[in-house]
Amino acid sequence: SFSGRRPIDGKGFNLSERIGGKQVHFLGFLGDWWGQGTPRFPTDLVTGYTQHVRSRSGAISWDVPVSLTGEIPEAFMSQLAAIGRQPLPEVRP
Secondary structure (H helix, E strand, O other): OOOOEOOOOOOEOOOOOEEOOEEOEEEEEOOOEOOEOOOOOOHHHHHHHHHHHHHOOOEEEEEOOOOOOOOOOHHHHHHHHHHHOOOOOOOOO
16 A cells, blocks of 8 residues: 555655656556455545546556456456546646
């Protein structure tokens, strides 16, 4: 999960437009682990957190399981579709 704490030292951080002059980018997995499992977050949390990051000019990438035939399970497709239906947020300073 996303704790707002840096993994290296446990210090808290505020999500802002830039950290050290660079755009913030989060990479997370929607399943139980990278590329596997069932959704571990409710869709409202996934869309809300994505919107939160985007409203601060950040980027977010979600890992989902993909089968050997290239299919993504419906539960994850529903979450990705919900993210895609979100309007672009007004960027906060």
